[in-house]
Amino acid sequence: MTVTDQQEGQQHRPRIWAIGGGKGGVGKSVIASGLAMSLAARGERCILFDADLGGANLHTFVGMPNPQRTISDLFRRAAATLDDILLPTPFPNLSLISGARAQLDMANPAWLQKVKLIRQLTILPADHIFIDLGAGSSFNMLDFFLAAQNGLLVLMPTPTAIENTYHFLKASYYRRLRSVIRHLEAEDLVDAALATKVQNGVRSPRELLLDLQQRDPQVAQRLQRAMARFTPKLVVNQVQRSEDRELGAKMVIACRDFFGIDMGEPALIRNDERVLVALKSRRPVLEMFPGGPFAEDIRRLLALMLPAKEASHGQR
Amino acid sequence: MDRDDLQRSYALLGLTSDANLREVETAYRQLRELFDEASLATYSLLDYADRQEKLESLQIAFDVITQSRICPLPQDEPPVTSDTGTVCDPRTTPGLHLQQHRERLGLSLQDVAERTKIGIYHLRNIEAQNCDKLPANVYLRGFVREFARTVSVEDVDAVVDGFMAISRQPTESN
Numbered sequence: 001m002t003v004t005d006q007q008e009g010q011q012h013r014p015r016i017w018a019i020g021g022g023k024g025g026v027g028k029s030v031i032a033s034g035l036a037m038s039l040a041a042r043g044e045r046c047i048l049f050d051a052d053l054g055g056a057n058l059h060t061f062v063g064m065p066n067p068q069r070t071i072s073d074l075f076r077r078a079a080a081t082l083d084d085i086l087l088p089t090p091f092p093n094l095s096l097i098s099g100a101r102a103q104l105d106m107a108n109p110a111w112l113q114k115v116k117l118i119r120q121l122t123i124l125p126a127d128h129i130f131i132d133l134g135a136g137s138s139f140n141m142l143d144f145f146l147a148a149q150n151g152l153l154v155l156m157p158t159p160t161a162i163e164n165t166y167h168f169l170k171a172s173y174y175r176r177l178r179s180v181i182r183h184l185e186a187e188d189l190v191d192a193a194l195a196t197k198v199q200n201g202v203r204s205p206r207e208l209l210l211d212l213q214q215r216d217p218q219v220a221q222r223l224q225r226a227m228a229r230f231t232p233k234l235v236v237n238q239v240q241r242s243e244d245r246e247l248g249a250k251m252v253i254a255c256r257d258f259f260g261i262d263m264g265e266p267a268l269i270r271n272d273e274r275v276l277v278a279l280k281s282r283r284p285v286l287e288m289f290p291g292g293p294f295a296e297d298i299r300r301l302l303a304l305m306l307p308a309k310e311a312s313h314g315q316r
Numbered sequence: 317m318d319r320d321d322l323q324r325s326y327a328l329l330g331l332t333s334d335a336n337l338r339e340v341e342t343a344y345r346q347l348r349e350l351f352d353e354a355s356l357a358t359y360s361l362l363d364y365a366d367r368q369e370k371l372e373s374l375q376i377a378f379d380v381i382t383q384s385r386i387c388p389l390p391q392d393e394p395p396v397t398s399d400t401g402t403v404c405d406p407r408t409t410p411g412l413h414l415q416q417h418r419e420r421l422g423l424s425l426q427d428v429a430e431r432t433k434i435g436i437y438h439l440r441n442i443e444a445q446n447c448d449k450l451p452a453n454v455y456l457r458g459f460v461r462e463f464a465r466t467v468s469v470e471d472v473d474a475v476v477d478g479f480m481a482i483s484r485q486p487t488e489s490n
Contacts, residue, residue: 157356159356159359159360162356162357162359162360163359163360166359166360166361167360203362203366203369203370204366243356246357247356247357250350250355250357250358251357251358253330253350253357254350254351254357254358254361257347258361258362
């Protein structure tokens with residue numbers, strides 16, 4: 001436990017990370033497990049939560065081929081709470097909530113079940129919880145993503161991954177926007193703005209907020225403030241060439257222009273053959289190659305996401 | 317065109333009104349590239365119509381800003397920057413001065429290139445005041461003089477002096 005954690009007292013809640021991005025096979029699970037292992041090795045209590053129901057395999061990334069308890073036990077009421085299905089991993093400070101053996105109809109848990117899940121997550125005994133989301137932009141994925149303090153959007157520098165990333169980003173942005181609008185009871189105002197969409201040239205969320213500014217500066221300001229907190233981090237995986245390196249920065253500019261949000265510096269993860277080598281031997285990359293480029297870039301990503309903590313570690 | 321249009325144009329390019337012409341051009345070029353049909357970074361973010369509209373709005377913003385630099389808006393307040401009142405001056409913005417005269421005569425850069433036998437690459441850089449791409453001063457002086465005469469600039473020496481002042485290379489006398 002770090003000094004800051006003790007200062008926050010016993011009632012401190014875990015920081016929730018969601019690793020999404022819409023496209024399958026871009027490295028969400030390997031990045032989620034890398035982040036968790038890296039922080040666990042520093043003494044932070046970490047939980048990996050495999051939310052890729054129907055395609056769960058996060059256990060394999062932490063060297064647990066056959067998880068004893070999984071979320072399917074929760075859904076068929078063999079376990080009462082998330083706490084009951086928490087599994088220790090071979091690594092200190094690292095636990096797993098496996099999504100294995102979940103039936104296909106469990107891939108879309110009912111709304112109430114999902115709300116309960118999210119509420120239980122926030123009271124688990126941990127410093128960090130990493131939710132590994134599956135592919136796609138279903139409401140379930142979006143709601144887990146929006147519940148997290150640290151949302152990561154993982155993509156590879158390919159048109160298909162970029163397309164899915166923008167789709168995921170738009171879907172989660174609008175889902176958040178809709179709930180904020182409902183909360184502010186500003187539905188009529190927004191409807192009016194959208195009705196005159198064409199003549200006012202409203203093409204993007206940023207332009208919508210500008211238009212609302214003219215109609216009701218007070219509501220617009222509150223809306224803007226709420227949406228300014230929506231700042232997922234772009235993580236470009238398998239970076240090889242200089243164009244790949246620039247891609248993230250360009251997407252951040254495009255998103256600032258389109259959504260009016262500032263996602264900050266994108267994280268880059270270099271292409272590293274060792275990841276495949278580790279995966280084939282079913283051992284975590286960070287355990288097998290702790291000094292490799294992948295491990296290095298995971299640590300850099302952590303520093304980007306936890307700047308204050310990094311600084312305080314250095315000072316103390 | 318009013319002052320709000322101008323403010324919006326700067327904002328659209330991610331700039332404030334104290335940006336110099338090179339910054340305006342760079343921002344415009346980068347954003348055009350970012351929202352180009354072939355750009356990977358904005359692939360699928362905008363549909364075809366929105367993308368075209370976006371590109372057009374960038375073009376309009378660029379035009380509004382460059383126009384305002386040639387013919388500054390009437391000032392109701394004291395100028396914010398010291399050179400606001402003298403933007404038409406051939407010494408301060410000699411590139412725009414040349415462009416203004418060339419356009420007034422309805423000449424393209426290609427026309428000027430044919431008449432002066434100066435490469436269009438140099439002519440374009442001279443008009444855009446691309447300091448780091450200008451030829452050596454000894455050539456620059458002659459090029460600018462030819463260019464200015466061809467587009468009927470009244471005070472040729474002023475334009476030449478203007479370029480010598482912005483050119484970052486040491487002058488011959490040094």
